[in-house]
Structure formats: structure tokens, C-alpha cells
Amino acid sequence: MVGVTAAEHAPGVDAAPARRRGRRPGGADTRGALLNAARAVFAERGFDGATVRLIAERAGVDPAMVNHWFGGKEALFTAALDLPADPATLIAQVVPGDPERLGERIVSRFLTVWDHAGGGRPLAALIRSVASHETAARMVREFVTRVLLRRVVETVAPDRPDLRAALVGSQIVGLGMVRYVLRLEPLASADHPTVIAAVAPTLQRYLTGPLDGTGS
Amino acid sequence: MVGVTAAEHAPGVDAAPARRRGRRPGGADTRGALLNAARAVFAERGFDGATVRLIAERAGVDPAMVNHWFGGKEALFTAALDLPADPATLIAQVVPGDPERLGERIVSRFLTVWDHAGGGRPLAALIRSVASHETAARMVREFVTRVLLRRVVETVAPDRPDLRAALVGSQIVGLGMVRYVLRLEPLASADHPTVIAAVAPTLQRYLTGPLDGTGS
């Protein structure tokens, strides 16, 4: 083991003043410190470039705290972005089942989560930062590609999985924009079965259908 | 919409203190004044609520100037939003032709215009304001429903034209977000034929296809 963090906390080295084990005296908001550090580091280095160890160091705590408080790097990212649910978890729930109905399950779950979670407030915030800062765009882009879409598509994709993933993302993002941010009727108020019937076939074709102009 | 544009700019109505006819002395930036007034009034009252006469009055010029400098209320709106092209004009160019290939023409035109117009800068700005201010959202929403989508869909739509229009909008907006703002690969760099082959069938189904779960 090589590592940096704790390996050389040997006495008398320097820096970290020999954190003692066990629960810290009091008032130490480790969770909050991690969140702040995560926002900063994710913004600076993107999702891949930000390491759990760096975030923990910035927060002045042990890397294992990320797991303890959030469950992992992905969940920490989700929390730092104030998303109503952890997308990675949703994906895991949505993927198993008939691949020919995956599009249906995706739309359905998307609608349920976002309808339930205070309309489009968090979505609008996210979209705003993506449209404002290139760093935010990079952050989200890496997360989406590395964590989300890849997992969905690689389970079913016959060819061009990355393109299929991006297409799925485009329809989902567009649906979110129109329904929750722009609030364009009648899509903004349409019930779930209506939206699912309309949009699920699109996702399904992006996932498993032909991508050239042949069969619609 | 009522008879708005320049029809009734009859002299001596009220308000403005008896402007003389003919070219004004000099230096009067009528175009810029109209733009500023338009941004303010559109933001305050939405697209429908903002009248050409009110905008002109706010700018201290004659309503006919809107037609002279911009060509109409819609084009003024487009200019106020800094869009690279007048969507209403694009629609007019895209609608005629085989209705079964309308989706194809829409994607194609969309790609051409936005690829040509400095990437996603203006699109990001537009999306940012829509996500930030409810007034901006209302403004765009009204414009999109009243002016854009309706015109496309009513030329071909068998049933539920408004829903179809919103669905088309969702895929277009999502494509713009992913390709130009988020820059998600490989969709961000895909050539036009690839994108058209992938997305056009979606738009075509939204336009003229079945909206329930039957034939994909």
C-alpha cells in the first residue's frame, strides 16, 4: 500500500495533527464538510478527476467517511447536486426485466421520481448550472456517460451503445425540460400512461431498435 | 391574435407628444430602443400580453418601426432573444413537402442552423434564462405554442395536435441540450445523416404516427 493519506501519518511527520481514532469531540459536521469539499472538487476536476481521497482530504476527514455518510462516490455526487434521488440506484432498479420494455420502465420511473420531487425545482437548478458553467457541464457529462447511460445501454445494446445512450439522454432531458421547466401543455399535465405510451417507444427504439432510417 | 402590428398607428391617437412625420434628425437608435423595450415588455407580459404598440410606446417610436426594422412581432421576439435565426421563418421553409418526411426536414434544418450559428452559445443563454426566470419560461412557452409548434402540427396532425407539438418540442430541445450545451459524445460530433437517421423517425411518429403503445 502506498498510499498517501494515512500511510504516513507516522508520528512526527507533519501536517495532519495526528487525528485520533474514534468519535470526534463534538459538533464536527463531517457530512457537511464532505458535501462542501465535494462541490468544490467536482467542479474543479470533473467527476472522474475528483477522487474520493482528495475530497476527504479537503474536508479534513478520512476517505472512508464518504462511504459511511453517502454510500460511495456516486451517491456523494448526487447529494452534492441536490438531486431528489440517486440516479445510479434508480438505474439499478430499472434495468432488470424484459429488455423490450426497458424504455417503458425508464419513462415511468422518471415521471414518478420527478413528479413526486417538488416539480422541476431541482431540475431547473441543475439545467441552469449546466447551461451556465462549462465546469458544471463537464461534471454532469462525465457522470452521465460514465455512470448512468453506459449501465443502461450495455445491458441491451447491439451496436453503437454510446450513440444510443446519448439519444436516450436527449429524449429524457427534453421531456424534463418541457414538462417541468418550460411547463408546456398538455405535456406538463399529462398523466403517466399518456406520456409513457408516447415516449416509451422512442426510448425503446433508441435502445434496441434500428438507428438508420429503416423500420420506424 | 388580434390585429396588432402596424395597422392602427393612426396619427393623433394619444400619448406621444405629436411626433412629426419623416426621418428624425439623427442619432436616434430606434432599432436598439425597440430591442430594449421589447425585452422588457416581453418579460413583463409574456408573448401574447406584449403588444407591438406598447413596445413601440415604451421605446418612444412609432409601432410601424417594428415592421420596418424587424419585419413583425415574431421576428422582433426572435431578435430580442438573440436567436441565430427566426424560427417562424424556418418553419415556413420546412413545412411544405411530403408530410411523411416532415420529421426529417425538421431535424435537418435544426442541425444546419445551430451547427452554423456559433455552437450552443445562444441556445445555452436561452435555456439558462428559461430555467432561471418563470417570466422567461412563460415568454418562450407562449411563443412556442402560439407561433411555432402549432403551425407545424396543424398541417399534418390527425389527432391531439397539442400533445404532438409538445412531444416534438421535447425531442428537439433535448437534442439541443445534449448536442450543444452538454456536448455529450458521440452525439455532439455526429454528422448530420447519422443524427437525422436516428431522430427523424421519432419526430415523424410524434407528428403523424400512433401515440398509444401500438406500432412502434
Added chain:
DNA sequence: GTCTATACAACGATAGAC
């Protein structure tokens, strides 16, 4: 005494250097 927040050590995977 119990519970839990914490620190430390180590594992398997991965990517790049040589």
C-alpha cells in the same frame, strides 16, 4: 453499556511506465 462516528489498514481493479 450501547451505539455510532471515526481512523487506519488493506483488498481488488485499473491504468500507465518501463
Added chain:
DNA sequence: GTCTATCGTTGTATAGAC
């Protein structure tokens, strides 16, 4: 191909709160 550095994650012992 081997080696090494670093990653995310897991296991476990301990210190302090309750």
C-alpha cells in the same frame, strides 16, 4: 509482460456521545 501507483471500496478496532 511486469511493475507500480492510485483508485474506490471494505473491514475492523477504538473513542466518545448518550
